[in-house]
Amino acid sequence: MAKAKKKGSKKVTPLMAQYAQVKAKHPDALLLFRVGDFYETFGEDAVKAAQTLGIIQTSRNNGGSDVELAGFPYHSLDMYLPRLVKAGHRVAICEQLEKPSKEKKIVKRGVTEIVTPGLAVNDKLLDHKSNNYLACVAFAGGKKDHFGLSLLDISTGEFLCAEGPSDYVDKLLQSFQPKEIVVNKGRKKEFLNIFGDRFYITPRDEWIFTTDYTQEKLLRQFNAVSLKGFGVDKMELGQIAAGAIMHYLETTENKNLQHVTRINRLANDRYVWLDRFTIRNLELLHSPHDNGVPLVQVMDHTVTPMGGRLLRKWVVLPLLDQKAIESRHAVVRSFVENAVLLQDLDEHLRKIGDLERLISKVPLGKVNPREIRSLSDALCALEPIKELLAGTDNPVLKDISDKLDPLPAVCGEINRQLMESPAVNLNKGGVIADGYDPDLDELRDITRNGKAMLAGIQQREAERTGISSLKIGFNNVFGYYLEVTNKYKNQAPEEWTRKQTLTNAERYITEELKVLEDKILNAEDKILQREEELYEELVIWLQQYISPVQHNAALVGQLDCLLSFAKLANRNRYVEPVLDDSKDIEIVQGRHPVIEKQLAVGEAYVPNDVSLDPEGQQIIMITGPNMSGKSALLRQTALICLMAQMGSFVPAERVRLGLIDRVFTRVGASDNISSGESTFMVEMNETASIMNNITDRSLILLDEIGRGTSTFDGISIAWAIAEYLHSNGKTKPKTLFATHYHELNELGDRLERIKNYHVSIKEHGNKIIFLRKLMPGGSNHSFGIHVAQMAGMPREIVRRATDILAQLESQHIEQDAVGAVAGADNGNGQGPAVKPVAANTFTQPAPQLSIFETVDPTAGKIKAALEEVNINNMTPIECMMKLQEMLGLLE
């Protein structure tokens, strides 16, 4: 008796069994599984794919149970893949590894590529003006504040390595904005605590993060016996981070990395220290405001992607080496003085395209024929650039000229081998030039002239044999044949092979005909195959030129940035800053590079002078009403110094600068509050980090520090900080202090290197007009109420606020009582340099009144009238009439 089929037993199809196997190897990835002409996703992946891509989700019967299914045609991969990755998915692409055939039940499949935000090489996932870094952070043992960081842009081959305390690594993460960070699984929580949760994290097993394993990975990549040559041999944690990246790449099918030819040390002693708050506050790379413009956007006049990407690095890494900065200035000067040279170079640079990313696609096997052609166009454009630079008398430009190598052999070979405008897709043919390969030429000849060749054979054989009625025909059974009518059949030569006898004719085949037939019938396929072979050979041949092409790309990037500085200077009337050995900052008629470009037509930016020097005017205390331009002044001072040290000219009439080594900015009541901490706490933490890191060459901007707390605390803290910066006995950092606590002007009288300034305004009746000029001397009252009035605050409130202010001011016991910082330590344990003064005895303002609790009886009436209103029952006309009634009450 046959066994009854067990109810509910499931038989998984071979395809789904194969899927399950592949998926088990990549559990954390969304698997695109190639089935014929489709990429399919199953189960949870299908749900995610359908949601992200808006494609239809169906189900597939998988032996008794339904599994979710969503798919798209293979040729749409380019469209859908970037969308999946941008949505934050790791995507594994599983291809069919062999051609389907009748004998095989199921074709072999395997994952050929894993794409994540940090592993993108697809143009649709990349921004040509920004690098796309994959990072790794390695931790020291225990709780030590020391980390290794590596950054790799797989799309350009740039590989960087650094080591240092958490605030340094944090600053680098802010500057380089990696798209993905590989972290030791066991330290992920710590990572999130220290560096925040704003990154795309990929946790990996603990064993990878060991010295021996990672070092071996690096040595193998660089084919070296030591890492000394790269200057990273002493950086154990940096090496661990870099090696872990190499491991990660291997496990994500990124094995051909010949374009990663070196690793560079990011040395923090070469660049101005900007912590992440400063990079953010100065809006160097990004602006948090909706229509805000970051500095880099104003500065960027580059015309090549290499220049665009390099400029972003120059902006966050201003130099400390005076010679290097001055040599950039000298190049900019020579371009500013030679408009023709500037324009010619600009024109040639525009032809270069993304040389760096093009060459990186060569080892990755992702380069298409048209891209190779543009590689040669780019190299050809180097020739005139080289010549133009050789004709200058600037040593840096001459050096770039010497080093530029247009690689004529590469250009020549590409031009010889590829068609002038080759197809983008290799599988469509039309890539290799005519005349390059005899076999290919013959095949093409056949497809173009097949019929003529057959006619030629027919004619020749007819003449040779005297069979005048000889014909060539074709059938599906034995292909091309010669047909001879019975009348001539005795004249058929012996070497012809008879294939068929008809009533009135004989059919023959010949060796020659069969060879030609084979060629004609297979020519198309063979052409594609031959083109593929030749193209692959060309790509492999090109690999030997990766390094020289990368070198050219780097030189082009530099040149482009320097030209961009010159264009910036020309278009905006910037001047060359003068650097000297002093520790001074002297800015004459400085402007804010971004705000001046943002002003409405007809409005002019008001320039200002700012002078700081540690021995005289070390701290400038700027008071002035809100909106008067205090923050702009602070920021423009820092931006001018930083731009000067990037090598750029600056928005001012004249600038003399002793190099600055660090810029700190702190903005009171900053809106970037990390979770769980109060605004004030954040502000104090930030300020504490400044206090521990200042040097004589540092520039500090403190904007409304202390604003995040009550007036008492705010003034006290701001006071104590100012005192400390002035009198800590160790360093005299140059400081700009903006505050609306006019009480702080008192410090100017007490401490010799604190000078009071105010941003001038003109009071006109009840209104104020902003003159925006920085003038010596403090201002003696606050202007918050004026600003409230300007903002359209109801008249009643403004009047009431004025009364309260008057009341408070009358209760304000003398100014001396301000310094509520008794006992504030000066950092060297010797107590404050200024004699602490009695605690402030401001009277607390009365608790805030609600708008309707004012003493004004009219408000009470309006309140009562409003309470009667039921908007839901009113027509628009009735609403208007009610409003009119209330306005009547007001009047």
Ligand SMILES: Nc1ncnc2c1ncn2[C@@H]1O[C@H](COP(=O)(O)OP(=O)(O)OP(=O)(O)O)[C@@H](O)[C@H]1O
């Ligand atoms: N020198 C200037 N010339 C022309 N416009 C300026 C100048 N300085 C500032 N502004 C304009 O005034 C606006 C307010 O400036 P800013 O934010 O610096 O004022 P603030 O005194 O710091 O105000 P708050 O205390 O409210 O932060 C700027 O956004 C800018 O549009």
